[in-house]
Amino acid sequence: MISLRRIVLLLVLAATVVGYATPLTDLFNERLKSVVAVEFFVQDEIERHPVSVLGTVVDANGTIILPGASILPGIPPGQLKDFKVYRPGSVEPSNAIYLGQDALTGWHFIRVEEKLRSQLVPVSRYEAVAADPGLSDELWGIGLRNKDEDFLPYFLSARVALVTKLPQKTAVLATEVAGPGLPVFDSAGRLAGIAQTSFGQNYLLFSHTQNAAPILLINVEESSVVLLADEVLPNLGRIPQSVTGRPIAWFGAYGLQPIDPEVAKLLKLEHQPGVVLSDLMEGSPAIQAGLKERDIVLALDGQPLPRLKPDRVVAGYFGQELLRRHPGESVVLTISRDGVRQEIKVKLGDEPKMVREADRHYFERLGFTAREFLATDGIVNRIKLSEQQGVVVQFVKPGGPAGTAGLRPDDWVREIEGEEIKTYEQALNKLTQLESEKTRAEFVLLVSRGGETSVLRVKLK
Amino acid sequence: MSRGFNRLLDAVVRIDVREITFEEGAQRFTGGIGSGVIISANGLILTNAHVASSKAVEISVTLSSLERVSARLVGWDHWTDLAVIRLDLEEVRRRKLSFTSADFGDSESLTPGQTVYAVGTPYGLTRTVTRGIISNNNRPFEDSHGVGGYETGSFNNWLQTDAAINPGNSGGPLVTEDGKVIGINSRAYIGAENLGFAIPANIARRVSADLVLHGAITRSYLGLVPGALQDLERFYALAANTGLLVRGVDPDSPAARAGLRPGDVVLTLNGQKLDGRFPEQLSPIQNTIASLPVGSTVRLGLKRGGQNLELSAVTEKLESQVGDEWAFAKWGLSVQKVSRAFARANRLPDASGVIVLGVQPGYPAAEAGLGGGDIITKIGSEPITELDKLKKIYEAYEAKPEPQLIEAQRNRRISLYVIKP
Numbered sequence: 001m002i003s004l005r006r007i008v009l010l011l012v013l014a015a016t017v018v019g020y021a022t023p024l025t026d027l028f029n030e031r032l033k034s035v036v037a038v039e040f041f042v043q044d045e046i047e048r049h050p051v052s053v054l055g056t057v058v059d060a061n062g063t064i065i066l067p068g069a070s071i072l073p074g075i076p077p078g079q080l081k082d083f084k085v086y087r088p089g090s091v092e093p094s095n096a097i098y099l100g101q102d103a104l105t106g107w108h109f110i111r112v113e114e115k116l117r118s119q120l121v122p123v124s125r126y127e128a129v130a131a132d133p134g135l136s137d138e139l140w141g142i143g144l145r146n147k148d149e150d151f152l153p154y155f156l157s158a159r160v161a162l163v164t165k166l167p168q169k170t171a172v173l174a175t176e177v178a179g180p181g182l183p184v185f186d187s188a189g190r191l192a193g194i195a196q197t198s199f200g201q202n203y204l205l206f207s208h209t210q211n212a213a214p215i216l217l218i219n220v221e222e223s224s225v226v227l228l229a230d231e232v233l234p235n236l237g238r239i240p241q242s243v244t245g246r247p248i249a250w251f252g253a254y255g256l257q258p259i260d261p262e263v264a265k266l267l268k269l270e271h272q273p274g275v276v277l278s279d280l281m282e283g284s285p286a287i288q289a290g291l292k293e294r295d296i297v298l299a300l301d302g303q304p305l306p307r308l309k310p311d312r313v314v315a316g317y318f319g320q321e322l323l324r325r326h327p328g329e330s331v332v333l334t335i336s337r338d339g340v341r342q343e344i345k346v347k348l349g350d351e352p353k354m355v356r357e358a359d360r361h362y363f364e365r366l367g368f369t370a371r372e373f374l375a376t377d378g379i380v381n382r383i384k385l386s387e388q389q390g391v392v393v394q395f396v397k398p399g400g401p402a403g404t405a406g407l408r409p410d411d412w413v414r415e416i417e418g419e420e421i422k423t424y425e426q427a428l429n430k431l432t433q434l435e436s437e438k439t440r441a442e443f444v445l446l447v448s449r450g451g452e453t454s455v456l457r458v459k460l461k
Numbered sequence: 462m463s464r465g466f467n468r469l470l471d472a473v474v475r476i477d478v479r480e481i482t483f484e485e486g487a488q489r490f491t492g493g494i495g496s497g498v499i500i501s502a503n504g505l506i507l508t509n510a511h512v513a514s515s516k517a518v519e520i521s522v523t524l525s526s527l528e529r530v531s532a533r534l535v536g537w538d539h540w541t542d543l544a545v546i547r548l549d550l551e552e553v554r555r556r557k558l559s560f561t562s563a564d565f566g567d568s569e570s571l572t573p574g575q576t577v578y579a580v581g582t583p584y585g586l587t588r589t590v591t592r593g594i595i596s597n598n599n600r601p602f603e604d605s606h607g608v609g610g611y612e613t614g615s616f617n618n619w620l621q622t623d624a625a626i627n628p629g630n631s632g633g634p635l636v637t638e639d640g641k642v643i644g645i646n647s648r649a650y651i652g653a654e655n656l657g658f659a660i661p662a663n664i665a666r667r668v669s670a671d672l673v674l675h676g677a678i679t680r681s682y683l684g685l686v687p688g689a690l691q692d693l694e695r696f697y698a699l700a701a702n703t704g705l706l707v708r709g710v711d712p713d714s715p716a717a718r719a720g721l722r723p724g725d726v727v728l729t730l731n732g733q734k735l736d737g738r739f740p741e742q743l744s745p746i747q748n749t750i751a752s753l754p755v756g757s758t759v760r761l762g763l764k765r766g767g768q769n770l771e772l773s774a775v776t777e778k779l780e781s782q783v784g785d786e787w788a789f790a791k792w793g794l795s796v797q798k799v800s801r802a803f804a805r806a807n808r809l810p811d812a813s814g815v816i817v818l819g820v821q822p823g824y825p826a827a828e829a830g831l832g833g834g835d836i837i838t839k840i841g842s843e844p845i846t847e848l849d850k851l852k853k854i855y856e857a858y859e860a861k862p863e864p865q866l867i868e869a870q871r872n873r874r875i876s877l878y879v880i881k882p
Contacts, residue, residue, distance in 0.1 A: 254874075255873065262879035263878065278870070279873050455688060455706060
């Protein structure tokens, strides 16, 4: 139904184009040079998962940004394969390489090969809107059909319903205005922002079996949420210096919970928004600076945390402000501890190794992937720093020897064949040796899962 | 049928229980139907813990004469899913009623294939007899939430029967043709056909005697989680039928403090050789440990890798993961105390705090943002170490409602909330 409706819309549009060439259609055709469709696949141990997303051209070197949600966190860059870029209305692919993810904006950056670059125009080349769009202003954008329709471009427009900070300045439009990841313009063709992943909308479902069942619908093809140009333009140059996205500043508090105005009032904080710190990682910059669980952060470098709604956005704001900093930089936090205000200077560190960076190896005959133990595993599994050793199971081949024995992803392997595993290298050696013993019939693992330990016997024959 | 069987039928009763629950942020009452068997001339009735527990506020018993008599709880034990209630003898006398008591048989001498009968009140159908055989006389069946959210089956094996057992049969007897009680019907695989389970009479006899004497069963706790050694003997270089595999050690338990580790093999317990090769052998060993007096020193002879060593641990009192429950009507909040066992299982630093069981929509706790699973650790500046502390604060609130600052943790992340009148 949806595609039919779109086609009808397109026909009407086409008629308009033929009949009366308006400046808007010219603008539309011109702006098409800044948008692309991008295909790639994620190659895991045994399967390929194709991904198709939309991207915006940001500079003359063929750099393209993709929405943060395009790639699941934790996937190592090495598993991202075969990036292909398509211009609207074309199925001629151009190759691209993956540059990495920017921690602050979440954008993934890719760079397309030379030959296509002359046909592209970066969005930064257009004039940007002078002021944030106001209520009821009409904006327009581009949507792209799927590959089977040659990524055919179509026109979308909608009026601004709301401008808010989440914590970045964001416009929510009355209806969908562009494909997620694609730019949005005003009637004069000035850049107004980039469409984000759409918000979910609540509906009630009535059917033969369900009566008024609440469901959440998310439009994955088009979005009505736009990150405004003010937030986009200063960050277009944040091309990751490395494929892992480093350097990334590290604070080390994993629980950042906002306080609501009622709490602030009761704590006599005069309606000042704040963030309660908890789940501080041992040895992190936060701990080293002397911060404690239950400290309430009220200001960052002398700037009180802004009042944002919903309250949890304040926690997002604090996290993002830290990500704007670089490792080694210091921030001064104004905190309230047991009702007493004080200032604490925190020297930010380097983000500990992330899952996507972790060393890992797939043992095909054993049927699982072992990956090194990370500091974040310690947080997730509540393991003290002194007890952090062993390896983590990243992948288990369904029906393989380890899978049949009951091994599951995220299991924590502590012993292999009775040998206590202290380092990843040790596990790698041990497992490589086990895999190479062609006559071996079985081996034994000691694994922990959610605090429970079990001995698994993996049969190889 | 035999005379003994007819006599047994007169000893089987229907039990209607009204009990208190603390779900969804409120104190509510629910009703349930079960079965039971009178085991003494002074009106003691054996039933299941999931029929009659400390949550029961009103118990009424329907005798074989179809007369109803009230009863009260004597004691219950979720680990074996057994409870003892007592008929109101005063009432029985006053109304000139009479009843018969049943005799126990020997559950050890049962053999698979032997004919047995289940008697009870399936789906409220009073005095229903179904027939089957002993399908297995030694079935391990552990369940961490099996009896109204409480743990069960760690210290006993079960009789398995194909005599039809349906909801409402619970607490009724499984008997032989001569009317001897050889088990207490307790559970079944719902949706499966004729897979029913009963607590063996020899265990029921012992537990009921203890419940009558003490009102509860006190057990020793070590914190050792056993696993079957089956097929792993070669890996551990053990002779067959030797040793008990330590599958896990509860954090901060006596076993953990003694230095026991997962993967250790316990060869001897206080000098006695252990054989935990098959799952069926584990609960008797667990029962041996549990039956020691609390505070006993347990010597464990271990094999760890190539090394033999001996550790000793002092047992503690066994606790359930399920703590006491309560509801605070004006807040629309129901809670359960964090127990030490819960704290251990969830890697909490200590057993302080209460878990939110539920909140009532529109009431202050829900409006503040609290939700099921949150652990309330502090109110104002007062740490909630005991449920009584919370009750006191609530009483003060009832007398003089004022906003309360609540500190709660969800997945160890600390948040602050305000409960307002």
